[in-house]
Amino acid sequence: MKLNLKQADTEIQPQWQPIVGYPCQPEFEPSTWVQLWQLPNPYSHDEALLLCQLSEDEWVGWIPDHGETILYRYQFFRR
Numbered sequence: 001m002k003l004n005l006k007q008a009d010t011e012i013q014p015q016w017q018p019i020v021g022y023p024c025q026p027e028f029e030p031s032t033w034v035q036l037w038q039l040p041n042p043y044s045h046d047e048a049l050l051l052c053q054l055s056e057d058e059w060v061g062w063i064p065d066h067g068e069t070i071l072y073r074y075q076f077f078r079r
Contacts, residue, residue: 027078028059034076040066048076 028034032050039046044066051060054070061071 028053033079034061035079036063036076038075040069047079
């Protein structure tokens, strides 16, 4: 018996499968220093230490010469 591959009844569709065991790295982590787009006051530093994440877009951060504050994702970037 000969198998004819040109006349297959079904068409195989590629499917996306997640790779198990390889988690995505989070964009930011606690204890990370980030650069601020804008200073909270004229005497504070231009970077902040991320303390903990509150939501997808909010972090508690500590800014030298300013103190603890809520930072929104659009206010900082990785240096």
